[in-house]
Amino acid sequence: MSETEVEIPPEAKKIKMSSIPEAPDSEWPEAWFMAEDECEDQKKENRQDPNKPATVADLKSLGISYWKMDADSYEYPVKAVPWDPKDAVDPQLKALRDDRGYSYADIISIRPDLLPGYDDKVKSFFEEHIHDAEEIRYILDGSGYFDVRDKEDKWVRIWIKKGDLMTLPEGIYHRFTCDEDDYIKAMRLFIGQPVWTPFNRPMEDHPSRKKYVASYIEEKKED
Ligand SMILES: [Fe+2]
16 A cells, blocks of 8 residues: 555445435334245245344344335335436435435336236245345335345345335345235335346355455454
């Protein structure tokens, strides 16, 4: 390092600073470690017995961020690809989009009568994968499960519901499924032109995976 360079502490490198404060811990979605055996029915809760909760600190240590939104006071279409707000818009959503550079948004609804090929699509969302960008979802209605791998490669199930805006970091292994209510309506946000490509596991040599491992997993081994 040259003398003119300023050393950036490792913490500052991995945390994307945001001026919009995240929700207090008490408002985060419920999360738990899943039962060890591969779940027979992906839409069921698949908890351990007794239940083993995952804490907000657990989720934050994996790079997940969360904001609680007001999804009741604003109207959103069933589908809009892309979604371009022309009228009054939730000021908190606007502030988050501006602050974090989420220039693209669309709205999709996943429900048997609204999405052709529902069963096959829900199965495909459940393939374990990574992306080469952050995954950002604002749940406008309904609910579902995001499963993420923790540092020991265990599945953590996050029950995301109306009003939840959650981000998963680039390179984290994850999957999604509807729950037994079979309905979720979500806004997908993206920085720049959206690329939704899933890279199915194994993807250990993918640069995004390497970046994630270096930022969130190897760091833990040094503890
Ligand atoms: Fe994904």
